[in-house]
Amino acid sequence: MITTVGKLFYQNGKPLIKMWNSTVENKSRPFVRHYHSYFEITLVLSGSGEYTTEKEVYPMNPGDVFVFASNEVHYITEINDDNLSLLILQFEPRFLENIDYSSLKESFLTFCFFHSPDFKNRIPGSDSGLISDKLIAIKQEFENEDAYNHIAIRSHLNMILIDLLRNHNYRCPDVNKSENVRSLLKVYDYIDAHLSEELTLEAISKIAMLSPNYFSHFFKHMNGISLWDYINAKRVEKAEKIITSSQEKYTMLQVATMCGFNNTVNFNKAFKKQKGIAPSELRKLQKQP
Numbered sequence: 001m002i003t004t005v006g007k008l009f010y011q012n013g014k015p016l017i018k019m020w021n022s023t024v025e026n027k028s029r030p031f032v033r034h035y036h037s038y039f040e041i042t043l044v045l046s047g048s049g050e051y052t053t054e055k056e057v058y059p060m061n062p063g064d065v066f067v068f069a070s071n072e073v074h075y076i077t078e079i080n081d082d083n084l085s086l087l088i089l090q091f092e093p094r095f096l097e098n099i100d101y102s103s104l105k106e107s108f109l110t111f112c113f114f115h116s117p118d119f120k121n122r123i124p125g126s127d128s129g130l131i132s133d134k135l136i137a138i139k140q141e142f143e144n145e146d147a148y149n150h151i152a153i154r155s156h157l158n159m160i161l162i163d164l165l166r167n168h169n170y171r172c173p174d175v176n177k178s179e180n181v182r183s184l185l186k187v188y189d190y191i192d193a194h195l196s197e198e199l200t201l202e203a204i205s206k207i208a209m210l211s212p213n214y215f216s217h218f219f220k221h222m223n224g225i226s227l228w229d230y231i232n233a234k235r236v237e238k239a240e241k242i243i244t245s246s247q248e249k250y251t252m253l254q255v256a257t258m259c260g261f262n263n264t265v266n267f268n269k270a271f272k273k274q275k276g277i278a279p280s281e282l283r284k285l286q287k288q289p
Helices: 102-109 129-144 149-167 176-191 200-208 211-221 229-247 252-258 264-275 277-289
Strands: 002-011 014-024 039-046 049-053 057-060 064-069 076-079 082-091
Touching: 002 129, 002 149, 014 129, 014 176, 039 129, 057 102, 064 129, 082 129, 129 149, 176 211, 176 229, 200 211, 211 229, 229 252, 229 264, 252 264, 252 277, 264 277
Parallel strands: none
Antiparallel strands: 002 014, 014 082, 039 064, 039 082, 049 057, 049 076
């Protein structure tokens, strides 16, 4: 069960930062290569289980914090209790573009894409105190809904990022391409605005002001996945939202077309690759009591 806590800072109709509570039922689940463009920080409130990445299997216990960079594969594969409860914060890389601290701006521009190979995605409860406190504070600010909560939320998040850099060996590898990173943020805006249309490497690389060949390599280096895998992931995210939240009864072909797929075969293949189930199966699950 998912309960939305709050969303803020919209761009192209999408929130740049969002938070929700999630309760996961007790069961084992096969590993699925789940990833998304959002940077994700999760606090385990209660219960236990296992979080699996492409490199490691981590135990989940109350107080643990899990951190995943944009497009980093992760999936909960084991739930040991009926009450595995999570507090999840996600934000787009673009959320960090407008931070006010010039001394940190260059580091933060690459924050969402990279971390040290020595960084562990799990921060155990014994070491996660500041991050846990700040996540709870962000939740309270979302619920506060006054004229100043957006400032407070940004401040709490900045402290989380600084703590990751300062105390948890998160530090990003040196990437001396900050202008290219800024261009990449413009590319994200362009892709979001044209998801339902035909997208070409030539048009996208022009937005970044880079050659198509160089841009392809740079994009995969920054994101860990190819440009087309990223575009498909964004389209699948949009399709999932339509299927799970829309009151309209769209056919699967209509959903596919609305999300930029030219046929249901490609749509089904991309959706199942990312979500582990077909879109029609997800619709059936939504209808279950």
